[in-house]
Every structure is written in structure tokens, then in C-alpha cells.
Amino acid sequence: MLDPGTFLRCCIRFGGVLAIAWSPSGASADPDPDPPIVRTDPARASAVRPAALPEDPSAFTTIIDPEDFAGEAQTVEALLSQSVGVQVRRFGGPGQRSEISIRGSTPAQVVIQLDGVRLNSAQSGAVDLSTLPLSMIERIEVSRGGGSVQAGSDAVGGVVNLITRRPGERRTRLFGGAASFGTWRGGASHSQRVGDAEFSIAYDGFKTEGDWEFRRPVRRLNGVTDSFVPDHAERINNESETHALLAHAGHPLGDWGHVSFEDYLSYTSRGQPGFDLSSGPLAGQREHAHERLARNLAILKFEGTDPDVSGVDATWRTYHRYERGHFADPVRRLPLDPASAIDTLTRNETYGSQLTLDRSFTRLGEHAARLALDWRLDELRRNGLKASDRVNRSRRSIGVMLQDDWALFGGRVRVLPGLRFDDTEDFRREWLPRIGLIVSPWPWLQIKGNAEESYRAPNLDELFFPDKEFIRGNPSLVAERADNFDAGFEVALEKLGVFRNLRLEAAAFRQEIDNSIVFVLINTSTLRAENTGPASVDGFELSGSFDLLGWLGVSGNHTHQDATLDRTGTPLPGRARNESSLRLVLGPPSGVVKLVGQAQRTSEIPVSDTGLTRVSDRTVYDASISVELTRIGCLRPYLPGRSLLLSVGGKNLSDRSVRDAQFFPQPGRTLFFELAAEL
Amino acid sequence: MIEVSTPDERCVAVSGPFPAGFEFLTAAGRLALATFQPVSLLAMNVENLPPQIQASSGDIGFASSLDGCPASGLIPSPDGLLVVDDTLAVMTATTCESLVFLNPQTGALRNVAVTTPAGFGALDFPELPAPGATENRVAASTQACVSPPVAIDSLGNALPAPFCAGATPSFFTGFTAGVAVAGGHLFVAMSTLVTSGATPNFYPGAILVYDFDPSVDPPTLTPNATTRAVFTSGFNPTHVTSFTAGSGREFILVTVSGSVGLKDDDPGTPEIEAGGLALTDAAIDVIDAVSLLRVATIPLGMAGLSFDRLAIDPTQRVAMTGSAVARNVLAIDLSPLDALTGTENPALVLDGSGGNPDARIFHAGDPFVIPALAGGAPAGSCAGFSVGVAFNQAGDKAFATDFCDGTLAILAVDLSGAPAVPVPNDSARFRLSSLQSVTAPVGADSLGLARALGSVRVRPGTPGVDYSGPDVFFSVGFPEGLLCGIRVDSP
Incomplete structure (x- = not known):
């Protein structure tokens, strides 16, 4: 039983959190014979760290471990935005659409995968990051630069792979939290084995009212300011909720394999306030527009190995992805025209199968060869844009990839040639070569470089958006093609003077994109998807991290990019240069408390294709403090479970007016509270 | 903060894309320009290049205090702009369906005493003060219940119930467009677009008539008690232009654009064509500003007239306008209007039929064609849109802007001597003098460049004598709104 007096004294003791938690050796934290799983690790600078993926070791890759961000009210898009080479464009606050750009790409030029299966729909190409719950993600892998040899069409900017938590030992997690503007998030997960079988199930729920005040944009026109009146407005019709369910089941197949099934189901319902581009108290926002999105992804996976006979490891996935989107705005643009209200329905389905065969052998060095086969059928079942006039569309794609990882001189030099053949229905067949090189003169240094071709077949909206005024598809489009080059080095030292876990990565890149697809104005009333000629992106990326004295972790990165349309030299809109x-994590090695401070500076963002209209630069600061209550010795007897993490913090603490896109405000200062337990 | 700049020394960036319009003040080198993001009026000094923004109204609000503005999130869109004098401008606002009154030198809203005639019903002008009442307002509603003589829409269907005037086929006017002042009245073109799209539908065109006195403070505005609206000969009246004939009579020339839709897709090509298409006849209607009768019509065929005001040459002989569906200039001879008495009813048709004079110079069947620019906008999607026309001070040049190609066509005009009626449309009188590319054409190849050329105006006064700066000004719509000036005429 909890003795109130003891508890109170403990709280008073702990009221000076620092006094206890920051005792040099964590002495106040009683030794625990059954140490809890400490979710607030000691200062770990390398939470976002460079790494190499086994299947693509020469690619410049970042691994994000969400566990390292526990207690910081993070989201998938927030973590990605802190990754070098990545920019995230948010179209509102939490729960509203957000998109990724890697090395100056468009969102449709990035493949987003969940456990190796792409989430990009053939209809629109881009993935809304806001609908992906972080609590279900164990690891995020971000590969920058062309990835079409690995992932096929669309991987012009890079590939993001979200790895969900695997079922395993018995473990139950619960979490919940609240934040400003009526925002709530909570969830639970449970994992356990029954005999040889393993199961897990997880739920994540999110809800926000989103009714924050925002500052209207002030325009500075060649030095003269022009502003809206009133200069503040409330984000209306901005409520959002997402519910997601993830279930895994797996079973070994004797000595030769493992079979698993997972199903990811999510549902999002949210208001769509749209642009704040107009005058008046509502700022031109839509009062009644609403969107509902449902997604289901089912994956059956078999992993097998035959080490004795053929030496081949095989992985076979087959999957089905279903997406349904419904958007409705009952307000008529023309009062007398019922058709000027909007009501659209889209349903996308994808059936796919992937087979990967890996085999290692020795011949003039060590080889790790891979043969991969991809088959996919995308179907756009129906689109009811004003009328059910869009005929059903489908697209079949197949791809064959062959790659080798050829290690020479004891692995000091690795050469990675690759070739992919892709056949996307209605488009020309693509042969995509690549070559990667890794030189490791010392264990702590890797020098890497890649040259690769990539492409993106136009999505079905770009091709066939209904022939109805304003926005049109263009069936004459050809695929975007890109040549991707990058080179750089990675340094990883366990210790250097007072520094620990020192990591440094630098990379320079160039992407030459031909036939870039953009919706452009073609007459007084119509935007149509067009191939707009060549564009290029040059840039460099720097990232580094280290731990200091076991108490302080420092990590930071910088990305510079010049994304331009070659013909005019004008910047591509939506990309900050x-x-x-910068992220600082402060806390004792015991992990009982963690203080985190973050700053992100974004230079001005061009928002028109001439680059003459720009959203101004900004620096945004976040901070949080987390306490692992089970590490406080006097509380431990009273607390159930293995971990109980209490966190408070704030985002955008300086209350900056933030916009990634011209007419989509983001919330100002936001405070949050979270409690997470592991039983 | 949104930074907007332009390195083009001819131009200055204004708020948002597609400026709604701009007009010169009588004060030297000053003009007012209407924008819609935010909805504001910019007071500009165009003495030198680039033009300078001197003052901005800031967001004029479009709050519910403005007549007719809905509380919903509909986007109020300024359309026409009229500078009555250097202290009063009238901006029309589609969606709000309002006239907004401002000081064009400061952009500040101005009060106007708005009265609803006592004999009106509550639904006649539902957003105006109660019948018989007067209120000071910064905006006046253009939503009026009107009953057209021919209750057929542009698709040929009878107007559907419910009606706003009992059982009489009637509708509330909407899609407020151009505005003009003549004969003590203020005239407002109401297009009343009902459905948009490839085949839009318009209700009968109406010109609202208000009694208007800008000489008092505050100015007064009252819907005309006997003629609240004059109906046009065709659909989609988009602008009104005041004109004083040689007889001294004041007229309002109405640009009846006709229904303008989009071309159907050509199934024989993989592209989706989307060029403009005239669906009903265009005309210039003539309304007597005193008798408030439509006294004449000059039919121009399926010309798809542009939506800008008419350009009238300094001798008051010729009026010109562009075409929304082709790279054409249309023109009429104004001299036949000298004979109008203001009592013609039914209206005369000035096409040479029935013994009436023919006032048509260039019409749909015989337009002045501006050549396409080599390497200009793809003809399949943007076959030409002559947005506006303006005459120079001497009257020997007319300037026409093409939205699609981004060209400024300079027409040499010779009205010397005593031309026949109508003025012969031969090359001795009208010929292309030059074609200048002033913005990029519209299309895929123009990404990253300023494009979507808009209206053109010529600064009053004699260049080189009255001023030394630029004389021809034009707006650019996309992606930034720009106001640009160039010098064409020299002393």
C-alpha cells in the first residue's frame, strides 16, 4: 500500500528533480535487482544516426530509433524532419497532411514503405506522414538519393522504410498524453509467445480539436507591407482523429523458415480548413470540408534458408493494400449550382508480391548477391469527382533486380554493381543501372559513393485526373528520369578524448531530373500536369553526434541544397535552401531523467515557381523533460510494471509563426504531457 | 512574413496573383490597383520604373459589415475597379456581390449614404437598408431580385422556381462585374453565372442602375426607383463603359461577352484540349444613361468578348475590346450613336439591317487577328485571349495584351479624315505595327517565369511632355501579381 507520508516525502525529495537525478553516479536511484527497461536512455546523441542497410550498404542512410525519443511527443514527420537531407512540409498542425522531400525531391519522388511494402498509392504518389502512428514503429530507415534499383519507380529522392515492432517476449505497453488545443493521444500494445507462435497487437489513437490561433501572413512587397485584418484568426474546422491497429502473428517453420502475417489498419477523419488566403474573420477557410481516409495493409511473409544445399536465403512477401478516401465540402462555390459543392470518393487497391533471393559465395573476393522480383497491380476502382465519370484504371508493374556486394582486400573495398529492369504498363521499359563503392581504409572511416539512375512513372492523377475544368490530368506524360550521384564519408569512433560515440558524416550529392512533372497553368482556368523539362538539385549534407561525460549528448545536422529548374535557373518551390x-540531451547515466532541447532552423522557402514569393526563415525551439519514475528508489515499491515514464514539454516555445506552405499556418507554442508504462 | 520581390525593373509585385484591375487617377503619375490576397487597394506612383507602392489599404476586411458578404468561407474576389475621382473608387466584389467604396489615394474605406426606395419590397435588395431607410455604408449590395423579360437561361431552359418575386420568373443577381458612372447613375454589370464548367450557364444579363451622387459628402447611392435593372441583349455582361456621344447624350456601353465555355476534348489526340469556346452571341449594348433604356445593340457574333472595359479612342470614334476565346481584337464605330435619341424602343440593331447603320468594324466573322507568337502558348490549350485594349494619347496606336502568348500587340490606327461608317477595317486604318513579348507564354515551358498577361492601360497625358516615365502599363497574373510599365511613345 502506498503510504501517503512516504509518497509525499518522496515527491518533495524528487521535487528537486535535479538534486536526485543528477547526483553524479545516480546514487539516489536505488540499485535494482530487476532493472527496468529504461526508456530514457542515458544521453544518446546518436538517436538519429548514419548507418548502412544490409541490402543497400553504399547508400547514405539514416536510422531513427523512436525509442530514443520517448517522452518527447514526437511524430513520424517530426523525426523525419530532424534527419539530414530530409525536409517535411506540413499543411497544418498535428493530424493534418504532411509530406516528405529528400534531397529536394517532390513527395511523390520518395518511396515510403511499411515493413518493406510501399505505402505510396498509384493514384497520387505521395504519402501523408501524419497518418502513420509512431508508437507502432520500431525503426525508421531513411535512404537518401536514388533508390529505384532497390525500390523501382518513384525512388528518385530516396526511400523511407518504417519497421514496425516485431512480436516477441511478453510485453505490454500503455501510453497516453494530452497537449494544447484539445489534443490527446493514447494507445496500448501487447506482445507474447504461445508455444512457438508469436503474436502482438497494438492500437494507437489520436484526436485534436486543433482550434489554435494563428497569425495571418504579412506580405512585404518590395519593402512595402500589406497585411490582413484582423491579423489573427482561428484555425477552424481543424479537428482530426486517427485510429490505427496493428496485428502481427508469426510461427517458425521448423529449421528452414518462418512465416508471419501482419495487418495494419488505420482510419483518419479530419476537417479540411484549407487555405487561409482570403479576407474576413474566417480568413477564407472552409468551414465544412471534411475528409475520411481508411487504409489497410495486409502482408504475408515467408523467410526461408537453405544453407546446406544452395546457400540461398529467400524472402517472399505478398500483400494487399486498400485505401479509401472521401472528401466532401457541401458549401457551393456558386450559390445556385449544386455541382459546385464537392463530394469525391476514391478507392485504391494494390496487390503485390516480392521475392528476394540472397546468396553469398567466394570468387575473386567475397560476394553477397541478391536477386529480387517484384510484381504489383494497382487499381483505382472509382473516383466520384462531381460525377462517377472516371473509368476504372489499373496498372501492372514488374521489376527484376540483380545486385552484388563484392568485397575485396578483406572488405576494405566493396563494389556494389546493380541493375534493375522495370516494366510499368503503358510506359517504356526501364533499365536502371547503378554502381556503389565503399572504401574502408580504417575501421573507423568509410568513404562511399554512388551513381544510379532512377525514374518515376506518372501517377494516375497526373495522367487521368477527370477532364473537369481547373485541374486536369495529361495522358501524354512520360516518366521522370533522374541520374543520382553522391559521395562522402562516415567517421565512427567509440572514443576520442572526452567524447564518446563520435560520429560524423558528410556527403555531397547531385540529382539531374528530366521530364519533371508539375501541374502548370495552361490557360485562364486550367492547371494540367506537364513534363516541364530538366531540373537539378545540388547540395551537401553534414551530420554529427557525440556523447560527453555520459551526461550530455549532442547531435546536429545541416543540409544545403540548390534545387533549380534548369531552363530558368529559378528555385523549385517548397524546398528550403x-x-x-541541433539536439541536446542532458541527463545522468542512470537514465532517471532526461532533458532535451532542440532547435531547427529553416531558411526561407520559395513558394512560387519563380521563387519571388518566399516564406520567411525561422528557428523553432522545442524542449522536454522526462522522468523514469521507476528509477526513483523511494517510488519504486509503489509503482507497478517495469517502466513508468512521465514527461512534459513544449514545442515551438518561442511561439513563432510557422508556415511551410504559403497558405497553411501551423500552431504556435504547444505544451504537452505524457505518461507511458511498460508492464 | 511572406516576402515578394521581383528583379524585373519594369515591374513591382503586388499582393497575390491575378490583380483585379487598375485605373489611373487624375493626379499625375498615380494609379490605384485592386488585389485579392489580401483584398486591398494599392495606391501607386508610376512616375518612374519600377512602379512604387505608396500606400495600401491593407485588408479591407470583407467582414459581415460589408453588404452581401457571406459569413461562410467563400472567397470574396474583387473584380471591376472604377476611379470616380481622386477621392472615391468603386471596387466590385464577386461572391460578396458588393460595391466597395474606397479612397484610391489611401486605400481607406469610405462611407456612402445608401438608401433603399420606400416603395421597394424587402426582397428587392435584401442586403440593402430596409425600404425607406438610409444608412452610411462602406459597401452596397448588388444582390437584387430581377424579373427578365425573357426568362430563359443561356442553355435555353426556362428559369427554374423558386423565384424571388412571387410567381414571376425572377432571380437574384450575382457575379458582380464591371461598374461605370454616367448621367447621375451608377451602372453595375451582373453576369449571374449559375453553373461553371465546360458548358457554363448564365441567367439573363442585367445592368443594375443606382442613382449616384459622388459630389456630396458622403456620396449618395440609391437603387433607381423605376428601373432597377436594364436587361442585356445577350448573356454574361462583363463590363460597362461610359461614353458621351457627339450629340452630348451619355450612354453606357455594355460588353456582352456571351457565354464562354471550354472546348470539348478532341478524342483524336492524346492531349486534353481546354481552349475557350464562345457558346452564345456577343454584342455591345448601348444604354441611354438618362432614359435608362437599352437603345441599341451592336451584335458581334460568337466573339467571346473579353471582360475588360472598352477602349475608346481620343476622338470618340472607335471602341475596341479583346476576345476571351481567340487572339482577336473586336471594334465598333461609335458615330452611329450620335443619332440616338434615348427613346429607341425596341433597341436598334446597328448591324446594317433594317435600314440601321452598321457600327461593326471588327466582329466575330471578320476580326482583327493578332498573330500567334512563334514558340508561344500551345494552340490546343490556349489559343489566344486578348485580355484588354487601350489607346495611346494621340489615338494613333492601340495596345492589346494576349494572356496566352504574353504579347503586347501594337496596332497602328488611322482615323484621320472622315472615315466612312463603319470605319473601314482595312490595313490603311488598322494594321499590326509590332508584336512585343512582354511576359512568357502560358504553358509547360514557362514554369519559373512571369506569365498570364492581364489588362493594359495608357497613362493620361502626352509622354515626353506631361511626363518622362513609362506610358504603357500592364498587369501580370501568375505566379506573382505584377504591375509593369514600359515606354512606347516618345515626343
């Missing part, structure tokens, strides 16, 4: 992040 410079973005820098």
Missing part, C-alpha cells in the same frame, strides 16, 4: 537541426 538550408535546414539545420
